[in-house]
Amino acid sequence: DIQMTQSPSSLSASVGDRITITCRASQGIIDYLAWYQQKPGKAPKSLIYDASTLQTGAPSRFSGSGSGTDFTLTVSGLQPEDFGTYYCQQYKNYPFTFGGGTKVEI
């Protein structure tokens, strides 16, 4: 199975900050990577797919980059509504696997 490792596991930032979350795959996954945001008690929401494509309806302050094994999610200009937990997910091979999550506190 492909292991997905996210860092940091949590972070605290202020409104307007630029934050970066990293995700590392245990083997190359090309660009078969997605990012999701989840708020407490709610279902995840898709932000980014194919490593860098913004999902329809996701705010443009979210961006993704990377290929192979190393990926990043950047939020440029953090907003109060951006609190929550962020997960990366690989879909190169079954079983599809998720990172452990990064909890963002404002």
Add this chain to the structure above:
Amino acid sequence: EVQLLDSGGGLVQTGGSLRLSCVASGFTFYNYAMAWVRQAPGKGLAWVSSISGSGGATFYADSVRGRFTISRDNSKNTLSLHMDSLRAEDTAVYYCAKYSRSGSYYDFASWGQGALVTVSS
């Protein structure tokens, strides 16, 4: 607008069975593969099972293979997950999820609201 409505969760004894359902609307259901993803209390997300648009191909995580069965009824736009021999470690919120692109198994573009399954002795 895509909508996925999960139902069927509840409290079940260890070794028991439960059936989850997900009613889909807002898209051409049979064109899309679907999946179940679960989240144990306070934990991260874990893929459980997927099924092709026709229902002819199914995939399972090792932890549930042989105990869970995914199925779909395209005439009723409904996805199901039948869970047998339930264990305490199956306790989780189960989300129905729609793959993003027709005919493919890529990322999950839409999610249901989740159904809580609690397995207890």
